[in-house]
Amino acid sequence: MSKILIACDDSPGSLRGLAYLIxxxxxxxxxxxxxxxNVQYPLHGGVSSFISAAQIKELHQEDGAKALAGARKLLDEAGIPYQAHVFVGEPAEVMARYANEQGFDEIVMGTRGQNKISTMLLGSVSLKLLNLAKVPVLLVK
Structure with a gap:
């Protein structure tokens, strides 16, 4: 049995990647x-001066749960078991580190629709993940 990490941000691209796997x-x-x-970017700019670390953590968890909602729905409807995780950090670095440390066999990530110019280059998260991950990365268009 393969251990697969699926990057989810509730975008149409990430849901396409998940639908392919399903x-x-x-x-x-x-x-x-x-x-x-789902990986939430850390808050910057002195936000911690206005709200507590606990509130920031709660905000990240809430935003992450919202970002995973579409993926949860697809998997629940398909009757496929899964585990859900929300992390904070730079997405490519966090996912690559987690996949490498936890012994994943593959990472699946949907790509976003891009115009002709941007299709020449992968998105920055995709490109970084391809470079940092020690496991295969499947990009689904």
């Missing part, structure tokens, strides 16, 4: 332990 699982081509992951 279709493989439902077709019997994949047996997997799924972990859906």
């Amino acid at each position: 279709s493989k699982i439902q077709a019997g081509r994949e047996k997997a332990e799924l972990h859906i992951v």
Whole structure:
């Protein structure tokens, strides 16, 4: 059984990546332990002067839960078990470190729709993740 990390931010691209993986699982081509992951960027600019660390943590968890809502719905409707995680940091670095440390076999990430110019370059998170991860990264368009 593969251990797969799925990057989720509730964008159409991330949900396409998850839908692709769900279709493989439902077709019997994949047996997997799924972990859906959302990484929240840290708050900057002196925010901690106005709200407590506990409030910041709660805000990140709430925003992360909202970002995972669409993925949870798809997986629940498909009857596929999963674990959900919300982290704070630079997304590519956090996901690569988590995947490397926790022994994941693969990372799945949807890509966003891009115009002709930007399709020549991958998004910055995708590109960083490809460079930092020690496991295969599947980008789904």
